[in-house]
Amino acid sequence: MLQVHNVSKYIEYGLVRKRKKAIVNNTSFSIQAGETFGLIGESGSGKTTLSRMAIGLLRPDEGAVEFAGYDLYSASRGDSKLLRQKMQMIFQHPDTACNPRKTLLQSIMEPFVLHPTLRKGDDHEQIEEVMNMVGLQPELLRRYPYQVSGGQIQRIVLARALLMNPEFIVLDEPTSMLDVSVQAQILRLLKHIQKQRKMTYLFISHDLDVVNWMSDRVAVMKDGEIVETGTSNKIMKHPTHPYTQKLVQAFLYTDR
Numbered sequence: 364m365l366q367v368h369n370v371s372k373y374i375e376y377g378l379v380r381k382r383k384k385a386i387v388n389n390t391s392f393s394i395q396a397g398e399t400f401g402l403i404g405e406s407g408s409g410k411t412t413l414s415r416m417a418i419g420l421l422r423p424d425e426g427a428v429e430f431a432g433y434d435l436y437s438a439s440r441g442d443s444k445l446l447r448q449k450m451q452m453i454f455q456h457p458d459t460a461c462n463p464r465k466t467l468l469q470s471i472m473e474p475f476v477l478h479p480t481l482r483k484g485d486d487h488e489q490i491e492e493v494m495n496m497v498g499l500q501p502e503l504l505r506r507y508p509y510q511v512s513g514g515q516i517q518r519i520v521l522a523r524a525l526l527m528n529p530e531f532i533v534l535d536e537p538t539s540m541l542d543v544s545v546q547a548q549i550l551r552l553l554k555h556i557q558k559q560r561k562m563t564y565l566f567i568s569h570d571l572d573v574v575n576w577m578s579d580r581v582a583v584m585k586d587g588e589i590v591e592t593g594t595s596n597k598i599m600k601h602p603t604h605p606y607t608q609k610l611v612q613a614f615l616y617t618d619r
């Protein structure tokens with residue numbers, strides 16, 4: 364379904380003498396329809412940058428991305444718009460996901476403004492349906508973002524993404540800001556929705572336990588490159604790359 368071919372992204376650094384550095388370096392991976400592909404790695408290893416390139420939000424300096432047979436960065440305007448609707452991303456910081464000056468209802472209506480073709484009959488019926496799916500009362504949408512909890516915001520952001528009828532969702536550390544019990548609820552909800560809607564996920568986290576529980580296959584990222592890919596079981600039981608071995612060791616010897 365998704366193929367990422369040898370993508371790289373460079374940044375310029377140095378104030379006087381400008382130099383180029385790769386933050387994602389010649390990286391490839393692919394995701395099958397219906398699968399959850401986990402991405403794990405330390406902070407700054409390039410997980411968010413790589414997934415933004417994979418979903419059409421950030422043009423790679425080198426390489427290409429193919430989704431459902433389309434080349435994402437050379438598709439026509441019409442095709443790109445359709446593709447953007449099919450691929451959604453839930454961002455790392457739930458608190459910045461909704462405009463603080465708008466009610467949550469205004470925020471959740473945004474997809475209808477951006478993609479008028481999504482309007483199939485009654486808006487409110489559609490909104491009620493996705494709110495039910497994420498387990499929230501639709502009345503909550505009368506409030507402003509500061510009047511709901513972090514877990515509720517994350518559910519609303521998810522509801523807004525579902526309204527677009529996506530086939531593929533990138534979940535960038537969707538629960539890292541939440542406490543453990545709410546985290547578990549949201550992860551279960553994500554799995555449930557995936558089954559119900561036959562969705563494909565790219566799931567990012569730096570928590571090995573969480574990534575393993577969610578994912579069919581896991582890729583380990585370090586310094587802008589994927590150093591190892593395998594089933595969750597293989598990564599935990601037979602890690603081959605020294606960095607993965609360190610990661611698993613650290614995980615096994617942490618008190619929990």
Ligand SMILES: Nc1ncnc2c1ncn2[C@@H]1O[C@H](COP(=O)(O)OP(=O)(O)OP(=O)(O)O)[C@@H](O)[C@H]1O
Binds near residue numbers: 386405406408412
């Ligand atoms: N637009 C940018 N300009 C300059 N540097 C950037 C830019 N975007 C990302 N970086 C740098 O690239 C590196 C990778 O960033 P990225 O956000 O992809 O990491 P990450 O793996 O998602 O980290 P985290 O787990 O903390 O979210 C970091 O060192 C970051 O500072």
Ligand SMILES: [Mg+2]
Binds near residue numbers: 411412455535
């Ligand atoms: Mg990130």
